[in-house]
Structure formats: C-alpha cells, structure tokens
Amino acid sequence: MFGTRIKSLDEFIREKARGRRAEQAVLTATSYSVEVRSGLAFVQMTRKFENKEAKPIEAILTFPVPYEAAVTRISTVIDGRKLVGQAQPKAKARETYETAIDDGKAAILHEQLLKGLHMVSVANVKPGSHIEVVANFAAPVAMVGSMGKVRLPLTVGQIYGNLPMQDSDRLLTGGPAQFADVTIKVPTKARLNGRAIDETAQRVSLGAVIDIEIENHQLKPLTTATKDGRVVTVAFEMLAERQESMEIDLLLDASGSMSEIDNARNVKWNAMIDALTKVEALGLRDDDKVHLWVFATTLRYEGATTRKDLSERVRRITFDRGSTELDSALQQVAKSREGANILVITDGRAGELNVERMLSRGCRVTAVLLGGDALEANISHLAAVSGGQTFISFGLETERDIAAAINAMAYLAPALPVSPSRPGAVTKNMGGVAVTAKWNASKKPYEEINGLSAFAAYLALSGMTEDSAAIFSAEEGLVSHLTSIVLVDEAGEAVDGIPAQRKIALEESASAMRSYMAAGPAPMAAASMSFAASAKGGPLLMAAPGGARRGRGAMIVGSGFRPEAADPSDDLTFIDRSSDNDRIMGGSFGGGWVSDSKTGDVAGHVPSPSDIGDLSDYLKSVEFEQVNVPVTWTLKSSLATRPIDWDAHSNDLLAGDVDKLPLSIRARIKALTVNAAVLSLATKYALKVETVAIALLAYCVKDTVRTADRIQRRHLKGVQAADVESVLAVV
Numbered sequence: 088m089f090g091t092r093i094k095s096l097d098e099f100i101r102e103k104a105r106g107r108r109a110e111q112a113v114l115t116a117t118s119y120s121v122e123v124r125s126g127l128a129f130v131q132m133t134r135k136f137e138n139k140e141a142k143p144i145e146a147i148l149t150f151p152v153p154y155e156a157a158v159t160r161i162s163t164v165i166d167g168r169k170l171v172g173q174a175q176p177k178a179k180a181r182e183t184y185e186t187a188i189d190d191g192k193a194a195i196l197h198e199q200l201l202k203g204l205h206m207v208s209v210a211n212v213k214p215g216s217h218i219e220v221v222a223n224f225a226a227p228v229a230m231v232g233s234m235g236k237v238r239l240p241l242t243v244g245q246i247y248g249n250l251p252m253q254d255s256d257r258l259l260t261g262g263p264a265q266f267a268d269v270t271i272k273v274p275t276k277a278r279l280n281g282r283a284i285d286e287t288a289q290r291v292s293l294g295a296v297i298d299i300e301i302e303n304h305q306l307k308p309l310t311t312a313t314k315d316g317r318v319v320t321v322a323f324e325m326l327a328e329r330q331e332s333m334e335i336d337l338l339l340d341a342s343g344s345m346s347e348i349d350n351a352r353n354v355k356w357n358a359m360i361d362a363l364t365k366v367e368a369l370g371l372r373d374d375d376k377v378h379l380w381v382f383a384t385t386l387r388y389e390g391a392t393t394r395k396d397l398s399e400r401v402r403r404i405t406f407d408r409g410s411t412e413l414d415s416a417l418q419q420v421a422k423s424r425e426g427a428n429i430l431v432i433t434d435g436r437a438g439e440l441n442v443e444r445m446l447s448r449g450c451r452v453t454a455v456l457l458g459g460d461a462l463e464a465n466i467s468h469l470a471a472v473s474g475g476q477t478f479i480s481f482g483l484e485t486e487r488d489i490a491a492a493i494n495a496m497a498y499l500a501p502a503l504p505v506s507p508s509r510p511g512a513v514t515k516n517m518g519g520v521a522v523t524a525k526w527n528a529s530k531k532p533y534e535e536i537n538g539l540s541a542f543a544a545y546l547a548l549s550g551m552t553e554d555s556a557a558i559f560s561a562e563e564g565l566v567s568h569l570t571s572i573v574l575v576d577e578a579g580e581a582v583d584g585i586p587a588q589r590k591i592a593l594e595e596s597a598s599a600m601r602s603y604m605a606a607g608p609a610p611m612a613a614a615s616m617s618f619a620a621s622a623k624g625g626p627l628l629m630a631a632p633g634g635a636r637r638g639r640g641a642m643i644v645g646s647g648f649r650p651e652a653a654d655p656s657d658d659l660t661f662i663d664r665s666s667d668n669d670r671i672m673g674g675s676f677g678g679g680w681v682s683d684s685k686t687g688d689v690a691g692h693v694p695s696p697s698d699i700g701d702l703s704d705y706l707k708s709v710e711f712e713q714v715n716v717p718v719t720w721t722l723k724s725s726l727a728t729r730p731i732d733w734d735a736h737s738n739d740l741l742a743g744d745v746d747k748l749p750l751s752i753r754a755r756i757k758a759l760t761v762n763a764a765v766l767s768l769a770t771k772y773a774l775k776v777e778t779v780a781i782a783l784l785a786y787c788v789k790d791t792v793r794t795a796d797r798i799q800r801r802h803l804k805g806v807q808a809a810d811v812e813s814v815l816a817v818v
Contacts, residue, residue: 229518383409
C-alpha cells in the first residue's frame with residue numbers, strides 16, 4: 088500500500104510552470120552566408136546556443152538541409168579558442184562525443200540522420216555561457232530554363248508517419264518565432280524569397296525558407312586541389328530537351344495538408360491543378376501517355392490521358408482531404424505496370440516510405456515538392472536511388488517546375504559500378520543539371536575553393552565500397568551516412584553530472600500558420616472537457632479527455648487562475664483513492680478526487696491520471712511504507728506503459744538520490760531492491776542495490792533514450808552485459 092500525503096495541487100502547478108520557463112531560449116541567433124558560384128551554392132550557417140539555466144545542458148537540434156547538400160566543415164569558438172571538427176566514422180564519432188560527456192567536456196557532434204535531415208548536438212554548455220557553431224556546406228543549383236534556383240529549408244511541416252530514428256533525434260516543431268540574418272553573393276541579378284537582393288543582410292523567418300532565384304545564370308567548370316594530392320574539376324551541364332515520347336504515371340497528393348497555403352499565398356492543391364492545366368508550359372509531347380492517379384487515405388486511378396485532354400481531366404479531379412498514405416500509393420502505382428516512370432507531386436509530409444520494396448518493383452520516381460516546409464529526406468532518397476530527381480516549387484511558377492521534372496524523367500544517369508578504388512570520374516543528375524566530377528594528377532596550382540573537393544567526393548561515395556567510401560569521406564571532412572564531424576574542447580573546464588537535454592523545436596512553418604490564420608481556430612466542443620470545481624467557488628480544474636498525449640501535461644487551470652499568482656487560500660489537494668499498486672508500478676496513477684484541504688469539501692472526481700498528464704511524476708512528497716509488487720508486473724512492460732522522464736531526473740538518478748525521485752520511479756526502484764536476482768548482482772560487483780536498480784531501469788531503454796544510456800553506462804562500468812541480461816530475464 089502507498090500512503091497519501093501529497094503536496095497541494097497549486098504548489099504542483101507552480102513547480103511545473105517554473106520548470107517550463109527555465110528551459111527557454113537555448114538557440115539565440117542564426118545566420119546564413121551564401122555564395123553562388125556556377126552550379127554550387129557555398130553556405131556558411133552560424134548558430135549561437137546559450138545556457139540560461141543553473142545546470143549544464145546539451146542542446147539538440149534536428150533540422151532539414153538540401154537533400155544533395157554536402158556538409159564539409161564544423162567549427163566553433165569557446166572561451167576565445169577556435170576549434171575545428173574532425174570527420175570520423177559515425178560510431179566512432181558518437182563514441183568520442185559520449186566520452187567527452189562522461190569527462191564533463193564541451194563537445195559538438197554533427198550527424199546525418201537521413202539524407203536531407205541532420206542533427207547537431209552541443210554538450211556540456213556551462214551555466215551562463217554560450218557556444219557558436221559554424222557549419223559549412225555546398226548544395227547544387229537547380230536550373231529551370233535560364234533561372235538558377237537554390238532552396239535552403241529552415242523548417243518542415245507536420246510529418247505523417249514515423250521516421251527511422253531515436254525519439255531524442257526526431258524532428259520537433261512548434262518553437263518560438265525567430266529570424267535568421269541572410270547575406271547572399273551572386274554573379275547576376277537575383278531574388279531572395281521574391282524580393283531583389285541587395286548587399287545588406289536580410290531577415291528571414293526561421294518558419295519560412297531561403298529561396299534564391301538567379302536570372303540568366305551561367306554554368307562553368309570549377310577546379311580545385313584535393314586532400315589526396317590530386318585536382319578535381321566539377322562541370323555542370325543542363326539536360327537537353329527530350330526528343331522521344333514517354334509514358335508517365337502522374338501521382339497527385341490530395342491529402343489534407345495540401346489545403347495549406349504555399350509561399351506564394353496560394354492553396355497548394357489549387358496551385359498544382361492550375362499548373363497542370365497549363366499544358367503548353369509543361370513540355371508534354373502530343374504522343375506522350377499520362378496515367379492519372381490521386382492519393383490521400385486511399386489511391387484511385389483516374390484513367391489514361393494525353394497532352395490534348397490533360398487540362399480537362401485534371402480539372403475534374405476531386406480533393407479528398409484524407410491522410411498522406413504515400414507509401415501505399417507508390418507501391419500500388421509501381422505494381423500497375425513494369426518499369427513505371429512515376430512523377431509524384433506532393434508537399435512531402437509522409438514519414439514512412441519502404442524504399443527497398445519500391446526499388447524491387449523496377450520503377451523510377453521523380454518528385455516535385457510543393458511549399459517551403461516540405462521534408463525532402465524520404466521522397467528525395469527514393470527519387471535519387473531509383474534514378475529520378477527532385478524539384479522544389481514554392482508556388483510562384485509551379486508549371487515551370489513540373490515541366491523541368493517531366494523533362495528530367497527522360498534522363499537516367501548510369502549507375503556507378505561499385506569499386507574499392509577512388510573513381511576517376513562520376514556523373515550525377517540533380518535538379519535538371521548533369522554534374523560531372525573528374526580527378527586528375529597535376530602539379531599546377533589552382534585556386535582553393537573551400538568545400539568543392541569535399542562535394543566532389545560526396546558525388547563519388549555511391550560508387551565505392553563502404554570501407555573505401557568511409558575513408559574518403561573522413562579524409563575530405565564530410566558529414567555523410569558513413570561519417571560524422573565531432574569536436575571536443577579538451578582544454579576547457581570540466582563540468583559535473585549529466586547535461587540536461589534540451590531539444591530545440593523548429594519554428595512552426597509559415598505555410599501552416601497562414602493556413603491556420605485563414606481558417607481560424609477550430610471551435611471547442613462543450614463536451615470535450617471534464618470539470619471539477621470547488622463548492623466554495625475556488626479554481627476550476629479542466630482535464631482534457633482520455634486522448635490527451637502521455638506526458639504532455641494536458642492540465643489547464645481556468646477561472647483566471649495563474650500558477651505564478653495563485654491565492655494561497657485556493658489550496659487544493661490531490662488525494663489518491665487507488666487501491667491497486669499496479670497503477671503506480673506500471674501504468675496510470677489511478678483515479679482520485681480534488682478536495683478543499685481546509686474544509687474537506689469534495690470538489691469533484693479527477694477522471695484519470697493520463698487525462699491530466701503524468702501528475703504523479705511531479706508529486707515528490709508522497710510517502711509510502713512498503714511496495715506490494717503485483718504478480719503480473721514486469722520491469723520492461725512497466726517502462727513501456729509508463730515511461731520515465733530520464734532527462735528531468737538525470738542527476739538524481741546518477742547520484743542515486745532515490746528520495747528525491749517521483750513516486751512512480753521510487754516504487755519501481757523499491758520493487759527491484761527486494762528482488763533476489765538484483766540483490767545477487769549488486770553483491771557480486773560490490774554495488775549499492777539502489778544503484779543496480781536504477782541501472783537496470785536505464786539499461787532497458789538505452790537504445791532509444793540517450794540520457795538513460797549515459798546513466799547505465801556509468802552505473803554498470805565493469806559489469807558484464809551477460810550478467811545484466813540474466814537479471815532482466817527474471818524481472
């Protein structure tokens with residue numbers, strides 16, 4: 088049985104509100120410097136991270152980059168010392184970074200999670216200090232007619248479906264409004280987000296996109312020295328207009344997110360349909376055959392058509408507003424005929440794509456992504472490995488972007504034969520341009536173009552064995568699927584403990600916000616809230632229904648009640664009436680009642696703990712005498728049902744301060760400390776049983792929660808993994 092002396096509810100609310108305010112403004116400044124030379128944009132991205140808390144933190148930012156961008160350098164300045172990162176194999180770079188965390192040293196790790204999606208982690212930022220991180224990358228210039236186009240994504244919209252990565256690495260949106268200072272150097276007249284570029288820095292919302300259009304852009308070869316003593320020339324050639332007919336499968340996105348407004352302030356669906364009716368501008372031939380497909384929750388076939396009838400046919404297509412089931416749609420289209428040549432027009436909001444299964448169908452995918460908040464990572468990966476290309480449209484001239492994609496569908500660069508040696512030449516089609524890199528031996532001095540040699544190496548990686556590609560990638564200083572860049576401030580002062588993770592949210596995309604403002608907020612249904620009010624007219628507790636997301640604190644206090652300005656007379660107490668321990672040991676906290684602590688009047692029933700967030704995790708003054716472990720209880724199932732907030736309690740868990748932990752964690756530690764197998768493991772390695780219990784909790788989730796991995800690594804240093812696994816098998 089558990090006792091029930093719990094702190095007052097308004098005290099809990101004040102504490103939780105203080106915790107939220109303490110974690111603000113980790114990312115304080117962002118800037119971009121862009122220089123366009125021939126077919127490449129060389130970008131320097133600078134971010135400043137500041138710790139305004141009283142404890143060390145780890146700032147983590149997952150963010151999009153252009154799909155074909157090659158990150159070539161990471162540097163920082165800490166306490167006046169300039170440090171430059173080193174590229175290492177991914178696992179080794181992560182190990183270097185984690186060792187620095189264990190040693191209390193400031194460290195930076197830049198990783199590629201997926202092509203087009205990167206993550207930067209900045210560990211052990213001391214209280215009151217800031218760290219500036221500079222990343223350099225090169226990205227190809229797409230060509231649409233004589234117009235050069237560079238797109239630098241700054242955020243993404245809501246992604247539907249899962250992305251293959253740890254929870255701590257995932258994209259997080261909904262961050263505060265911020266701006267980036269952008270300076271651009273271009274050879275001819277150009278525009279930034281539709282406005283003429285001048286020599287001064289321009290401000291761009293981090294909820295938008297950096298969209299650069301260069302008029303009458305000229306392409307010429309670029310040459311520089313390489314790290315291995317050779318020289319490399321990178322040449323760019325626009326793809327010629329096709330001369331043969333094609334059979335195309337045109338797959339159109341009719342999901343709900345296509346009702347959002349694009350950068351040109353047009354509804355994405357309308358912009359797509361309008362563009363497809365302008366058949367003269369699409370570059371279709373009279374003898375082309377077009378199969379029309381539309382997908383949202385389900386896929387439907389609209390039949391085959393030709394250039395002559397395309398305009399009329401697309402005008403009759405209805406908008407479904409369903410979910411974004413892109414993977415299923417692509418699989419069905421690919422099965423419809425051998426070697427399907429698919430052009431998908433979408434806003435890129437689908438997370439799950441089975442690329443391997445698509446490749447087994449023998450199809451080729453080309454993509455046009457609509458809007459500045461599209462996620463390129465998955466669909467662009469599918470396009471690239473299937474022999475297609477990706478084009479980005481912001482809604483200004485969507486028909487020209489679709490025309491460039493249709494023309495590119497006629498060209499397929501030959502697959503590179505995989506070789507253990509470094510290639511002498513490589514060609515890749517990107518954004519309507521054939522990009523060719525050639526390496527030669529030369530003693531003639533050449534202008535050093537920072538990032539060019541690394542970009543050429545990036546082009547070559549797919550034609551090399553994994554071991555050879557990893558060595559080449561590390562030598563050229565690349566962030567890739569094989570290598571990451573890491574740096575450690577070895578000379579800096581060490582900090583104690585485990586840094587508190589602070590996941591930085593990207594700003595909400597501008598298109599989503601424009602769509603929200605245009606539509607207005609959804610009306611609140613009167614039946615969607617549960618109410619519990621004091622008979623004396625005290626504060627009103629509003630709890631969202633059972634669909635509230637776990638751990639997000641769905642509790643709202645109404646009637647003008649503010650946590651930071653609560654009247655002490657409004658003293659509510661949460662009283663646990665639960666009689667079964669398994670609610671605390673595994674899942675929810677159990678039902679309860681809200682009462683006035685002075686009069687004892689019962690105000691009302693609190694529907695269930697999941698409805699108001701994990702309330703018990705914040706009620707730290709609960710006392711209990713013993714733990715009766717339910718017969719069906721297991722450690723792993725309890726962690727799956729009721730996850731632990733490892734970051735919130737990291738240093739208490741590291742120090743073994745069990746009394747400072749919330750009830751739901753203490754109860755599980757207590758249960759483990761009386762288990763015979765756990766006691767035996769503690770005795771064998773001369774460890775405190777509480778330490779072993781905490782380590783076992785952490786060990787269960789070490790592969791998905793990095794803070795838990797850091798805790799178990801320290802607690803179980805010197806303990807054989809086989810001994811840990813044998814104990815977990817019986818608890």
